[in-house]
Amino acid sequence: MEDSSASFVGNRYWVLRHGKSIPNERGLIVSSMENGVLPEYQLAPDGVAQAQLAGQSFLKQLEESKISLDKVRICYSPFSRTTHTAKVVAQVLSIPFDSPQCKMMETLRERYFGPTFELKSHDKYPEIWDLDEKDPFMGPEGGESADDVVSRLATAMLSMEAEFQRCAILVVSHGDPLQMLQNIMHSAKQQSGGDGGLAERIQMSRVASVLSQHRKFALLTGELRPLV
Structure with missing residues (x-):
């Protein structure tokens, strides 16, 4: 496949927010692992x-980039809505x-929003984003x-970078984590100095002026977007 689009990563990445879920339809916040994995x-x-x-x-994007399917990896959250999404995509491919x-x-x-918000109305999200x-x-x-959240997403990125080389990786996750991942990787691209490695670039981006801006990268349910 073609070289990675950014020199500080060894793979190409896309993000996909899970498709519209039953909690989305019901207007519920389901963010704990205990609830999230329920069918x-x-x-x-x-x-x-x-x-x-x-x-x-x-x-279609893989074909346009001349990336063979054997180079594809699908990495997904264990929640039932993301696992379901990843399964459907895998079937298509x-x-x-x-x-x-x-x-x-x-x-x-x-992202775990805490017991105060768990299984409550998703109308509460703006309160959390205001806090962010x-x-x-x-x-x-x-x-x-x-x-x-960014701390564990950094762990995820470094893990994928260590495990896979020159692959096309689809990251199937949730609204908040994916907008935070896009935000931090956008900032990481702008960083310079030091060894320029991914870990250092992410660490340099973990400042309030960057972290507070994640809503700019919001995704709709089922929305696919190139990451890096």
Whole structure:
């Protein structure tokens, strides 16, 4: 396949937010691992259709970039809605879901918003995002801050970089983690100095002025976007 689009990573990455889920339809925040893996919180029928379209779009982009399917890796959150999305995409690409090309990564899980917000109305999200803008190092009570999420996403990126070489990696995750991942990688591209490696670039980007801006990278359900 072609060289990576950025010299500080050894793979090419795309992000995909899960398709419309049953919690999305019901207007519920489902962010704990305990609840998130339950089958009743997987994709709604509309979400399955979104995942199929995303898979077709990804396949087209792979073909346009002359990337063979054996170079594709699908890394996904263990939540039922992301696992369901990843399975649908794998089917579109004719990649066996139980093969080494598909990898569940706990570090890609949903942001935990804490017990105050769990299973409550998703109308509460703006309260959390307001908090992120004021102080991205402070999370909702009992939940993860923006920086907490970025810390484990950095671990995920470094793990993928260590495990895969010159691959096309589809990261299937959730709204907040993926906008934070895009935000931090956008900043990482701008960093210079030092050895210029991914870990250092991410660390340099973990400052309030960057972390507080993640909402600029919001994704719709089922939306596919190149990362780096």
